[in-house]
Amino acid sequence: MEKTFTIVNPTGIHARPARKIVEAAKPFAGDVHLIKGDIRSNAKSLVKVLSVGAKQGDVVTVAAQGEGAEAVVDAIGAVLSSAEAE
Amino acid sequence: MRTIQGIGAAPGYAIGLAKRVGAELSVAARSIAAEEAGREAERFDAAVAQASRELEAIRERMSAEGRQHEAEIFEAHVFLLEDEELVGVARECITEGLQAADSALWETAEEVASVIAALDDPYLRERAADVRDVSQRVIRILQGATDVGLATEPSVVREATAVTASASTDPTTSAVTASADQALSAVVAIAGSEGAEHSSIGGNAGAEAAGAVISVSVPGHIVWEDYLEAIGAPLKQVLIAEDLTPSDTAQLDPKQVAGFATAVGGRTSHSAIIARSVGVAAAVGAGEALNDIKDGQTVIVDGFSGVIIVDPIAEELERYRALEAEYRRSQAENEVFRGRPSVSANGVQVELAANIGSAQDAVQAKKHDAEGIGLFRTEFLYMGRDTLPGEDEQYGAYRSAAEALGPDASVVIRTMDIGGDKELPLLELPREDNPFLGYRALRISLDRPQLFKTQLRAILRASAHGNIKVMFPMVATLGEWRRAKALLEEAREELRAEGKPFRDDMEAGIMIEIPAAAMMADRLAREVDFFSIGTNDLVQYTMAADRMNPKLSYLSDPLHPPVLRLIDRVIRAAHAEGKWVGMCGEMAGNPLAVPLLLGMGLDEFSMSSSAILGTRALLSRLNQSELAELAAAALDLDSADDVRALVEQRVPQAAARA
Numbered sequence: 001m002e003k004t005f006t007i008v009n010p011t012g013i014h015a016r017p018a019r020k021i022v023e024a025a026k027p028f029a030g031d032v033h034l035i036k037g038d039i040r041s042n043a044k045s046l047v048k049v050l051s052v053g054a055k056q057g058d059v060v061t062v063a064a065q066g067e068g069a070e071a072v073v074d075a076i077g078a079v080l081s082s083a084e085a086e
Numbered sequence: 087m088r089t090i091q092g093i094g095a096a097p098g099y100a101i102g103l104a105k106r107v108g109a110e111l112s113v114a115a116r117s118i119a120a121e122e123a124g125r126e127a128e129r130f131d132a133a134v135a136q137a138s139r140e141l142e143a144i145r146e147r148m149s150a151e152g153r154q155h156e157a158e159i160f161e162a163h164v165f166l167l168e169d170e171e172l173v174g175v176a177r178e179c180i181t182e183g184l185q186a187a188d189s190a191l192w193e194t195a196e197e198v199a200s201v202i203a204a205l206d207d208p209y210l211r212e213r214a215a216d217v218r219d220v221s222q223r224v225i226r227i228l229q230g231a232t233d234v235g236l237a238t239e240p241s242v243v244r245e246a247t248a249v250t251a252s253a254s255t256d257p258t259t260s261a262v263t264a265s266a267d268q269a270l271s272a273v274v275a276i277a278g279s280e281g282a283e284h285s286s287i288g289g290n291a292g293a294e295a296a297g298a299v300i301s302v303s304v305p306g307h308i309v310w311e312d313y314l315e316a317i318g319a320p321l322k323q324v325l326i327a328e329d330l331t332p333s334d335t336a337q338l339d340p341k342q343v344a345g346f347a348t349a350v351g352g353r354t355s356h357s358a359i360i361a362r363s364v365g366v367a368a369a370v371g372a373g374e375a376l377n378d379i380k381d382g383q384t385v386i387v388d389g390f391s392g393v394i395i396v397d398p399i400a401e402e403l404e405r406y407r408a409l410e411a412e413y414r415r416s417q418a419e420n421e422v423f424r425g426r427p428s429v430s431a432n433g434v435q436v437e438l439a440a441n442i443g444s445a446q447d448a449v450q451a452k453k454h455d456a457e458g459i460g461l462f463r464t465e466f467l468y469m470g471r472d473t474l475p476g477e478d479e480q481y482g483a484y485r486s487a488a489e490a491l492g493p494d495a496s497v498v499i500r501t502m503d504i505g506g507d508k509e510l511p512l513l514e515l516p517r518e519d520n521p522f523l524g525y526r527a528l529r530i531s532l533d534r535p536q537l538f539k540t541q542l543r544a545i546l547r548a549s550a551h552g553n554i555k556v557m558f559p560m561v562a563t564l565g566e567w568r569r570a571k572a573l574l575e576e577a578r579e580e581l582r583a584e585g586k587p588f589r590d591d592m593e594a595g596i597m598i599e600i601p602a603a604a605m606m607a608d609r610l611a612r613e614v615d616f617f618s619i620g621t622n623d624l625v626q627y628t629m630a631a632d633r634m635n636p637k638l639s640y641l642s643d644p645l646h647p648p649v650l651r652l653i654d655r656v657i658r659a660a661h662a663e664g665k666w667v668g669m670c671g672e673m674a675g676n677p678l679a680v681p682l683l684l685g686m687g688l689d690e691f692s693m694s695s696s697a698i699l700g701t702r703a704l705l706s707r708l709n710q711s712e713l714a715e716l717a718a719a720a721l722d723l724d725s726a727d728d729v730r731a732l733v734e735q736r737v738p739q740a741a742a743r744a
Contacts, residue, residue, distance in 0.1 A: 051202055
């Protein structure tokens, strides 16, 4: 299960959205990754999500497998494509 | 006296005694025996748990004091202590890599922090400091060190002044904050010893804290009352650090700390943000030159220019004392203007409004006492998503912005300005060689009437809940305006037929940002309800200079007479038809431009929220009828530099704020 999103927030994925991503990923039993370019990052880790360094206009893929994968991908996608200011 | 150049990070002037903070941790790589691993991991878990409790306690205290930004930082730190790639990996280094707990965490944190520190986003880079800060907290617990936070209790200060020289350099006592009494006696001592010049920290160990004050000594005569007044009694600290950790800055007490200077960091560091919210001056990124500053030296931090002055000569101290007093006075004066109308000295009233990009910004604008919204940039609603925002979603955003400001406040909603530097992949716009001169803003809206009408319907419906106005960007011709107006009329008819409420007399206006529209302002003024001058684009199109190109910055100046002439023409044209004119570019909040714009008769000034109170204060000291002559004189000058010089000379109260 993979979906691709474009970062809308003019400030990119900063502290607050990064935390929301981790909070969305943690309850999921399997692995959840953010993929930008060649790099896969553990979406359950704040430091890894920050390390993605996603900026406005960047395209990020969210990947998860197993039961509930679509829900977790959509939840993270909602954060990635939110324009909410910090 | 020595001057160090840093980056101005938080406005204001700090004058006080240097206090170094942030002892470096040393962590030696150390391995453990396999049988120790279990116990070491338990010790690690306990330290993490204790760090978490400490952070939670600080968070609660910050929250109770209403310091929300700081509270959030510590909440994030607690969150980091649960991070599987930080604390989880460090624990594996203990149980599987057989490393001692402190070196396991140190190495893991460095690895993680160095990746973040290498990102090209300055804000994200700063998050490396959070990773290091929270890890150091755990390491200190593991190493059995006591709290290294700043002493903020006066009792600690008094204790510290009683101890010897070596103690004052010990980070755990952390207090050269001599009380006013001590400073006083020390300065009396200086005054008594004629000609004491730059006496550095003396051998008088018993009076170290006082000795520190003596080291402040400045050539020339010092009268102690002046000196105390200069630095503001009670004597305050100026913190000097490689970098202040969020733990340091969040516990910073403005009653004791006048400001700080750090070797690293940028304007988006936590420390800079907190300094701005607490209201202390700060300079960051000053480099290694800070290393030579000793505890107790007199330091001035200019939070505007980023200059740090160590052991200032009397004249310099005097100059900064005056600047500091003036700054405080103007801050206090600005506050006085909260809730007051925006009126010039001779009674001409204008409107001071805010530029916003979201409904949330409207709340901020209200806090800064904006009278309305002069520009709501709606394109952020559209950008970076899989589907276009529907009518209801847009309606909700516009309505909440209007409700945040109140029923009478004018809220100007600009239809989407996509294109130029703002891309919208969803529309699959073709790539252009020259996007600023291309298919953008109203040009797209008119080409895609369904997209446009969805937005117009949303704006009309929101107009039932406040004094909403619609504005079209990038109008070049009368034909474009008429087509936009016709589509607005269609939207009205549709809503009427559906029985949906909207404001019948909702005003519709245009941005003036293309010279063609400025030249045709007399014709346009007959048909529109208002103009709003967008100076950022107007300057770039008039001067044919890309505003992002640093080599052309001399052309990107709104004070160029050709730009002023266009603005003057637009205002006259509107007033001749009885229409109002606003301005929503950066120029509207520029203290040197405000007198000219007021002189030309601009009706509404829309700017970033934080500039509003200061502009209102400036307005109150300007006489509009005198400025009309000044504006006329400016239009007749040869260059932007001449205009600037004229305003600086004739309107010193504006120059002082520039």
